[in-house]
Amino acid sequence: MKSLIALAATTALTLAVPAIASAQALSPTTFYGTLGYANANIDDVNLGAVQGRLGARFGQYVGVEGELAAGVKEDSVNVAGTSVDVKLQHQAAIYGVGYLPLSPQADLFARVGYGNSKIKASAAGTSAADDGDSWNYGVGGQYFLDDKNGVRVDYTRHDFKDSSENADVWAVGYTRKF
Template identity: 55%
Template sequence: MSVAAIPALSHAQVTPEYYGSAGYGTTRADGADLGAIQGRLGAKLTPHFGVEGEVGVGVSDDKTYVAGAPVNVELKHQAAAYAVGFLPVTPQIDLLARAGYGTTKFKSSVAGLSASESQDSWNYGVGAQYKLDDRNGLRADWTKSEYTNSKADADTLAVSYVRKF
């Protein structure tokens, strides 16, 4: 490498791209289908790697049956942090994979009794993002949450609007 190439390399440094998203996710956990409004804030640090935080608030509960008794299940809220890998396929489409750690609070009620429970989880998933223009896009993804204090897990499918800042 020549000394003349060093200034060119210093200008090749990538500036992080910051983004936010808002969307809807449906989570299947222990036979219940639960809905949440989700928000994410992230930074795409390089064209292939970023980090993001996610929060969700439950908006749709479900009923399951345990030993024949109806149990109402609610997702109260969830939060997680992820490392995200991006694979640009075209200038408009990125595939993504993410892994991280999160927490989810559920509330269950049966026959007038109720209980709340928070579950920590290791999370991983895949998805795709389509850029409508330089600032706006759409994202769809799937995330698996494997809860640390039980054998339970959950699958979340989410669709969101993405805005680059």
């Protein structure tokens, strides 16, 4: 799966390179925002978050976006016979995005970026929080119902630095062009 996502991201960004060479392809610049729900799976922990993004798309093929998320669903895991509650405190990331337009209303995209996530664990009246930096990459699609409003679905893999932990994040949301 990791190889497939890396291949898709590389393909989308490769398709965007000729567009970067043409100044016409970089205009017009459009701005957008999304609001949605993300489900993150980290080993046996399944967490949920409300997720927002702001982005700029430069022409048809390339863009950048920033992402913020706040945890809304926690999970419990058993560690050495003790129940530990785990919750995502917050997450932030920035991405470069390559788009493959399928029609005036539909796009596929690949994105690569860098982020930070903070997680809190609580058990037996004590708690601890830790954060981790990650390289993130993923693919998705979006469909616009009219000129401004659409839906977006994506998958993003978070490969945490200095850790063997990874997160698989599936997200669905409303997107609006400004």
